[in-house]
Amino acid sequence: MALKIEHLSGGYAGTTVIKDLNLTIEPGQVLGLIGLNGAGKSTTIKHLLGLLRMQKGTISLNGVELMQNPTKFKQMVSYIPETPILYPELTLKEHIELVMLTYGLNQDKAWKRAHELCKMFRLDNKLDWLPINFSKGMKQKVMLVTAFLADSDLLVIDEPFTGLDPLAVANFNDLIKQAAAQNKMVLMTTHVLAQAQEVVQKFAVLNNGTIEVEGSLEQIRKHYGLSDSESFDRLYQILNQEQLHHE
Amino acid sequence: MNKIVKKRLEANFKKSMHYLTLVFNDFFILALIFLFGALMFWYAQNIKKWPSKLWFYSPLLALIWTITLGLGNFASLLQRADEQFLFNQDKNMKEYFRPLYSHSMILPTILILLVSGLLFPFATTRAGLSITSFIWIVAGLLESKMVQFKLIVRSFYFNKHNYYNFWLFMAINYVLLVITIATNSYSYLYTCLMLLCWTLVPYLPQGHAFNWYKAIEYEERRQDLLDSFYSMFTDVPDKKVKISRRKYLDFLISHKNQTPNTFLYQRSLLRDPEYSNLLIRMSLFSILLSWTLQDCKWATGLGALVIFLTLYQLIPLGTVYEHNMMYHVMPIERKTRNRDLARVLQKGMLIEWVLIAVGLIIFSPEKLYAALGAIGLLIFTFALLYAYLPVRIENLFKKIRY
Ligand SMILES: Nc1ncnc2c1ncn2[C@@H]1O[C@H](COP(=O)(O)OP(=O)(O)OP(=O)(O)O)[C@@H](O)[C@H]1O
Numbered sequence A: 001m002a003l004k005i006e007h008l009s010g011g012y013a014g015t016t017v018i019k020d021l022n023l024t025i026e027p028g029q030v031l032g033l034i035g036l037n038g039a040g041k042s043t044t045i046k047h048l049l050g051l052l053r054m055q056k057g058t059i060s061l062n063g064v065e066l067m068q069n070p071t072k073f074k075q076m077v078s079y080i081p082e083t084p085i086l087y088p089e090l091t092l093k094e095h096i097e098l099v100m101l102t103y104g105l106n107q108d109k110a111w112k113r114a115h116e117l118c119k120m121f122r123l124d125n126k127l128d129w130l131p132i133n134f135s136k137g138m139k140q141k142v143m144l145v146t147a148f149l150a151d152s153d154l155l156v157i158d159e160p161f162t163g164l165d166p167l168a169v170a171n172f173n174d175l176i177k178q179a180a181a182q183n184k185m186v187l188m189t190t191h192v193l194a195q196a197q198e199v200v201q202k203f204a205v206l207n208n209g210t211i212e213v214e215g216s217l218e219q220i221r222k223h224y225g226l227s228d229s230e231s232f233d234r235l236y237q238i239l240n241q242e243q244l245h246h247e
Numbered sequence B: 001m002n003k004i005v006k007k008r009l010e011a012n013f014k015k016s017m018h019y020l021t022l023v024f025n026d027f028f029i030l031a032l033i034f035l036f037g038a039l040m041f042w043y044a045q046n047i048k049k050w051p052s053k054l055w056f057y058s059p060l061l062a063l064i065w066t067i068t069l070g071l072g073n074f075a076s077l078l079q080r081a082d083e084q085f086l087f088n089q090d091k092n093m094k095e096y097f098r099p100l101y102s103h104s105m106i107l108p109t110i111l112i113l114l115v116s117g118l119l120f121p122f123a124t125t126r127a128g129l130s131i132t133s134f135i136w137i138v139a140g141l142l143e144s145k146m147v148q149f150k151l152i153v154r155s156f157y158f159n160k161h162n163y164y165n166f167w168l169f170m171a172i173n174y175v176l177l178v179i180t181i182a183t184n185s186y187s188y189l190y191t192c193l194m195l196l197c198w199t200l201v202p203y204l205p206q207g208h209a210f211n212w213y214k215a216i217e218y219e220e221r222r223q224d225l226l227d228s229f230y231s232m233f234t235d236v237p238d239k240k241v242k243i244s245r246r247k248y249l250d251f252l253i254s255h256k257n258q259t260p261n262t263f264l265y266q267r268s269l270l271r272d273p274e275y276s277n278l279l280i281r282m283s284l285f286s287i288l289l290s291w292t293l294q295d296c297k298w299a300t301g302l303g304a305l306v307i308f309l310t311l312y313q314l315i316p317l318g319t320v321y322e323h324n325m326m327y328h329v330m331p332i333e334r335k336t337r338n339r340d341l342a343r344v345l346q347k348g349m350l351i352e353w354v355l356i357a358v359g360l361i362i363f364s365p366e367k368l369y370a371a372l373g374a375i376g377l378l379i380f381t382f383a384l385l386y387a388y389l390p391v392r393i394e395n396l397f398k399k400i401r402y
């Protein structure tokens, strides 16, 4: 029972972005994927979601391999993208119903949960609206509601903190902790380390297409020789230099 | 200010010309013009047979004229950014609006003259209006439109009182017109009254501050209306595809035995104007044909053509979600997609058949043959849905399989 990414190489037609990437997430673990802009965080996620064709390697979740059985694999994953992606012609209520239908959820239980989530993010009086007309933050909240509603084993979140107000961030953190307590796996990318630290147990640094180091923030500090007084911004400078060197 | 308006008028004129040529190239509009000609022919043939001076003629005439009067908005050509760039120009807005009155009057003038021209034989021979009265009324209508525009512009400022309400304006005009037509010989009073309003409106007290928000909202709504008219015929790049909620159509959505695909396709078909408008437009077209042709053989044949053309254009509905990343992330089963799309299109086409069949039966003189024609159309629709549609869907998805 775990997410295993093994020897993943891939990218876009013509360009290889990810080279021999290995990553494991155990149940109950929240992993933070960090790296410079363009390091390949979103690309890794797209592979994990089956949106890109891998050149090499395997991805499996709870023993189900992505390439062998994509529908079953996707059944166990939910995703919150960098920028909200909605169905323009569905109301909020219908977005929720669609999740119930695709993930095969129990109607009564799921609706109870959906109402809780909508209330938490102050969307409960907007059920009959088309979210495509919402503000940026509200759209992001719709993505949160539907993702947490799906109750999947693996939650994949690309940069969760953009556009959310502090209240929503606190709620989001609570939900992540709740999910971890229920033995779910969470993979999130972020640049806001201070905010992520509250929920993330393990960080992984993605550089030059592969995971350079994994561990707690302390361990990562040590790896890059950062003293306790230095801010984490230093890390990004070091990564930048390394990358220049690599090229 | 003058330069800005001039530039905008030019740009607007170019844009309108561009779209109008496209609109008048559309077979639908050409067919409408043809049908309109047929209707006029029928009107000319039959007008002599109608009894003269029935009591409802004057309210009817007044109603047609009032509706005509309501068409056409004031084109301020303001843009969102003006709020920032022109915000200290409140005093000069009067100058900005001046050339726009005559521009905005073009469409209403054409409409008023056209409709009045059509009403002329009826109004003078059947409703008992004298020719001079008729001319007075038309002149009064044009003045009334000018008054309306003046009031609208005045309402763009922060005033103590609200000077303009569309429905109130319409109601007042309607009442005045009914009285004017009924009294006939005093019809110049309407004209004089409007002239008086026209001279008096500028003396209404007016606030100094320009209500940018209100004015821009008004202009955007006008543009949107125009764009949605144009987009029935062609792609309008400025127009974001506006999904219409259309709550009143929700009863058409079925909830039993849904797959994610039928769930999504049903809603796109109803709410994405690209598909829903097509269905509605084609059905209406066929009904109009039945009405004007008054011949159920022709109406049935053309109905079949309409059904085929609708289905043909609806098939791309299958790929609307191809570019939505969430559609690929969600565990949506692809194996049943062909069947799911077919199911939704079947339902859409049956709705169209009902509309066309009802139109055919109501408007055809020979009801029995019309009913037979409707049954024939149903058989034709089923044949298309079960023989032609699956093949086309197969091809559609073959092209995008990766
Ligand atoms: N659709 C695409 N086609 C080709 N190359 C792409 C595409 N999307 C991203 N890339 C390239 O892949 C590399 C990794 O991009 P990716 O989006 O994964 O970065 P990221 O780590 O998510 O960055 P950010 O922190 O800005 O989100 C970049 O060099 C980018 O230029």
Ligand SMILES: [Mg+2]
Pocket: A041, A042, A043, A082, A158
């Ligand atoms: Mg990214």
